[in-house]
Amino acid sequence: EPFSPPSLEYPLGTDDTGGTVLALVVWGARVSLTVGLAATVIAMVIGTSVGIASGHYRGLFGGTLDRVTDWFLVIPYLPLAIVLATVLGKSTLNIIIVIGVTSWPSTARLIRAQTLAIESRPYLERAKALGGGNVHQMTKHVLPNVMPLVLANTTLAVSLCILAETTLSFLGLSDPLTVSWGSILEEGFASGAISQDAWWVLAPPGLCVVLVVLAFNLVGRATEDILDPRLERA
Numbered sequence: 001e002p003f004s005p006p007s008l009e010y011p012l013g014t015d016d017t018g019g020t021v022l023a024l025v026v027w028g029a030r031v032s033l034t035v036g037l038a039a040t041v042i043a044m045v046i047g048t049s050v051g052i053a054s055g056h057y058r059g060l061f062g063g064t065l066d067r068v069t070d071w072f073l074v075i076p077y078l079p080l081a082i083v084l085a086t087v088l089g090k091s092t093l094n095i096i097i098v099i100g101v102t103s104w105p106s107t108a109r110l111i112r113a114q115t116l117a118i119e120s121r122p123y124l125e126r127a128k129a130l131g132g133g134n135v136h137q138m139t140k141h142v143l144p145n146v147m148p149l150v151l152a153n154t155t156l157a158v159s160l161c162i163l164a165e166t167t168l169s170f171l172g173l174s175d176p177l178t179v180s181w182g183s184i185l186e187e188g189f190a191s192g193a194i195s196q197d198a199w200w201v202l203a204p205p206g207l208c209v210v211l212v213v214l215a216f217n218l219v220g221r222a223t224e225d226i227l228d229p230r231l232e233r234a
Contacts (some may be wrong), residue, residue, distance in 0.1 A: 003198040013200035015184075016191035024184050025204045031180040033212070035096050036162035042100025043161070044107060044154050051111025052138050052146065056119065066112070072105040081164060085173040092175050099164045107153055114146045148227035155220035159213040166209050181205040 004014040012021040054065035072080075081102050088094040118124065118141070127137055168174055169182025170189075188201035 003193070003196050003201070005198075006200050012204050013198070015188065015198075015201050016193070021184075021201055021204055024179055025181070025208060028179045028181045028184055028205065029208065031092060031178050032162055032165055032182070032209075035092060035099065035165040035180070036158050038096045039099035039103065039161040039165070040154055040158045042096065043103035043157055044150060046101065047104035047107025048111050048143075048146070048150055050104065051108040052115050052142050054108065055112040055115025056134065056138050056142060069105050069108045069112075072102070073109065077102055077164075078167065081168060082171065082173065085168055090173060090175050092178055095165060095168055095174055098168070099161050103157060103161060103164070107150075107157065110149065110153060111146055114149055115142055118142050118145050152220055152224035152227055155216050155223055159216040159220075162209065162212060162216075181209050 002014060002016050002018050004010060004018070006013045010020050010022065012025065015021055015024065050065055050069060054062050054069065056062070057065075081098050084098045084102065085095060088098065124137060124141055127141055132140075165174070165180065166182035166185070169180050170186045172186055174180060174183055176183075182205075184205040185202060188198070188205075191201075193199075193201040
């Protein structure tokens with residue numbers, strides 16, 4: 001029956017259509033995690049590339065990349081993502097693209113600062129003196145030294161991308177034919193789960209989002225400590 005409370009037969013109860021919430025939450029994890037991981041890969045690739053290039057090159061090219069990064073940082077993230085998702089249409093691939101292309105500026109700024117510090121080291125001066133080109137310097141010397149920071153930032157970015165996917169799905173901008181934690185929350189809110197006191201429809205997907213985001217944040221902090229012992233916390 002619709003909005004049946006948790007029982008032995010339905011451990012997390014049922015929604016407005018009589019579907020089991022446990023099955024929806026388990027099935028929705030597939031899309032939420034896929035979108036979060038795929039969007040993070042896009043954001044890390046763009047952010048790392050732009051950050052290294054803007055820190056390495058001087059003059060017009062590097063300054064332009066830096067100004068583009070500032071432009072993305074100034075624009076509020078959520079309105080920009082909503083506009084892009086509306087323009088591109090409702091699909092899982094579009095959600096991945098939207099989150100990926102709007103989540104890279106903070107990574108670019110972080111990588112650029114690290115690149116500027118690496119560029120002042122003596123072995124970069126020797127590489128330039130020996131005739132190493134720009135691509136050689138960025139790929140062979142700068143990139144390996146910023147990778148620990150990229151890996152640590154990746155685990156933290158996954159949690160932000162999952163939150164972004166949940167937000168866009170809750171606003172009805174995701175594929176209506178796919179189930180994610182955000183779409184479960186949106187369907188439960190639209191079907192009147194709050195007025196029906198059906199807390200079991202909203203609590204499980206929301207709790208899953210909180211736990212997964214917390215888990216990735218803890219992994220990111222631990223990874224940062226392992227990769228850079230100087231940052232070990234008391």
